[in-house]
Amino acid sequence: MSLSLYNTLTRRKEAFLPADPKRVSVYVCGPTVYSRPHIGNARPAVIFDVLVRFLRTGYSVVYARNITDIDDKINAAAEEAGVPIAEIAAENVSAYHDDMHALGVLPPDIEPYATEHVSEMIAMIAGLIESGHAYAKDAHVLFRVGSYPDYGQLSRRDRGQLLDGARVEVAAYKEDPGDFVLWKPSTPELPGWDSPWGRGRPGWHIECSVMAEQHLGRTIDIHGGGNDLIFPHHENERAQSTCAHGGEIFARYWIHNGFVNVHSEKMSKSLGNVVLIHELLEQGSGEAIRLALLGAHYRQPLDWSDAVLRDSQRKLDRLYTSLRDVSDRDDGTQATPSAEFIEALEDDLNTPKALAVLFDLARKVNRAGDSERGLSLARQLRASGEILGLLGADPAEWFTAGDEAALGADEVEALLVQRTAARDNGNYSEADRIRTELKDSGVAIEDGPKGTSWRRIDQMEGEDQTRGR
RNA sequence: GGCUAGGUGGCAGAGUGGUUAUGCAACGGCCUGCAAAGCCGGGGACGUCGGUUCGAUUCCGAUCCUAGCCUCCA
Structure with missing residues (x-):
């Protein structure tokens, strides 16, 4: 495998050479479980799922994706809902698992929880204080940014510039405005752990540093996440881990995916345009959502719309047709x-290019007809799709599965028998009447040399190309 | 203000210093009782202005526009 990857740290494509080919380590920042997953959460999960599937064709891989279950937003969501914090977290972890499963995302090898690593976080923070990279003040512990000369390298910012655009007021306990929190105090009603600096909770960035170290070691091959995490999250992780490990490299390749926008705007609660996975699953299949996410290169922004999903559904129809x-x-x-x-x-x-190859294969399969070559091309198509986590369904079921409420499969078959009889008798008006009746129930039929096949028409058929604007 | 991506045919979206992206939509043909699906074919594109070059959508410069980040964010 001669894989090249774009490394955010160097801003160029580099040949991927793992430190140990027998154990490629991948760490991806997982969800903060304060709400149901949206399409933007799904993108990194799907992208890195494909990366790991692909890496496994040449290497042994250990893939960790964490759950951040300590966070002020979780606390806020719990307060708003009037339920315990742990309950909010558990609900959203479960929703995340369900949604990722629906998108064909394989579970990571390791899924560490922040709440289960607090003592290690305290240890790492204590070590950073000891080595002069952090300091405690007013029940807080802060990372001393000035102690790490490379700070800003990943996000290409220098510390002077950072201050110019700073939106927040500088807290009094900071030596330097750029210093960030490793530990902060908790009020009695909030989750807290005893520490040398009083009862409190860890800052966001230290969680990932500790979990990566615990499960993958001091140096990991690939660290991934959404590109919004480059600063401050990954910049800070890098600073903490490198300083905690006496200068050892933290991550060898930094990989970041682009954002999913909705109508060219960022998804946000304030804009009210958040697209949740479980809502999308009512409009289209998980596989179609997955294909849509793979339809643009991972580093490019992806503009989500109903049209994108419907397009993907039809692309899958085409691929499954040739497999069927x-x-x-x-x-x-x-x-x-x-x-x-x-x-x-x-x-x-x-x-996107890989998908184009899939369509080329599909055409060749269709062209090859019943030949042995067609069969071997179809197998190639399926094997290729598998790496993308696509085309794993039974092709016949792909077309016939669906809403049995309108018309059951048995009823469809019975009507088709009637129609075939009518056609055999030359009674085409009756045959066409049955075809129309089926269509009204959401079933399309196709007469072929091997008989008549049928499929359910996707629910989005007939809608406008674009939504809004 | 600083930093980072982009602007490709009706839509989505790759790529390339000269030669087909791909899918959907639309059009013509074949197939079909008619359709559908499939196959074949043609049309249609590289924000704007300059520069380099025999030749630029691709390289360089300028400019306009869009999106993201600048201590909550996937």
Whole structure:
């Protein structure tokens, strides 16, 4: 595998060479569990799922994705709902797992919780104080940014500039306005842990530093997340970990995905445009959502709309059509992805290009008809799709599964028998009447050389191309 | 104000110093009882202004526009 990845630290594509090919370590910042996951949470989960699936074709991989379950927003959500903090967290963890499963995201090897690593965080903070990289003041512990000369390198900011645009007032307990919190005091009603600096709770950044170290070691190969995390989160993680480890490299490759926008605007609660996964799942399949997320290169912004989802649904229809037409002859023989497909992913995970290869394969399968070559191409298509976490469904079921309420599969089959009889008798008006009746119930039919097949028409059919504006 | 991405055909979205992206939509043809699906084919694009070059959508400069970050954020 000759994978190249764009490293945020160096701002260029680099050949990916793991420190230890037998154990590639990947750490991705997971969700803060204060609300249900939205499409923006799904993007890094899907992207890094694909990266890990692809890495596993050449390496042994250990993949950790944390759960941040200590956070002021969780506390706020709990207060608003009038339920215990732990309950809010547990609910949202469960929702996250459900939604990620629906999107075909495989569970990470390790899923550490912040709440289970507090004592290690206290230890790391104490060490940082001891080595002069942090200081305690007024029940807070702060990281001394001036003690780490490389601070700002990841996000390409110098400390002087940072202050110019600072939006917050500088707290009195900070030596330097850029210093950030490692530990802060808790009030009695808030979650807190005893520490040398009093009862309190960890700052956000220290969580990831500690969990990465605990589960993957001092130096990890790949550290990922959304590009909004570059500053301050990853900048601070890097500072903490490097200083805590006596200068050892923290992450060798920093990979960041672009944002999902809605109508060219950032999703936010204040704009009221947050697109939740479980709502999307009522409009389209999880696989279609996944495909939509892979349709743009991971570093590019992705503009979400209903049209994007419907497009993806149709793309899958096309791919599954070609698989369906050979599936009765496929015995499930293992196949390998096409070389072109691999090349696309090797080039900084170019999923749009990889998808184009999938469509090329689908056309070739359709063209090849019943030949042996068609079957082997179809297997190649399926094997390629598997790396993207796509095309894993049974092709026949893909088209017939769905809302049984309107019309059950048995009823459809019965009507098709009637229609075939009518056609055989040359009674085309009756045949067309049945076809119309089926269509009104959301079932489209296709007469082919092997008989008549049917599929449920997706629910978004007929809607306008674009929404709003 | 500082920093970072972008601006590609009707839409989404790759890529490239000269040669087909791909999907959807639309159009013509084949197939079909008619459709659908599929196959074949053609049309249609690189924000603006300059520069480099035999040749630029691609490199360089300027400019306009959009989005994101600047201590809550995936």
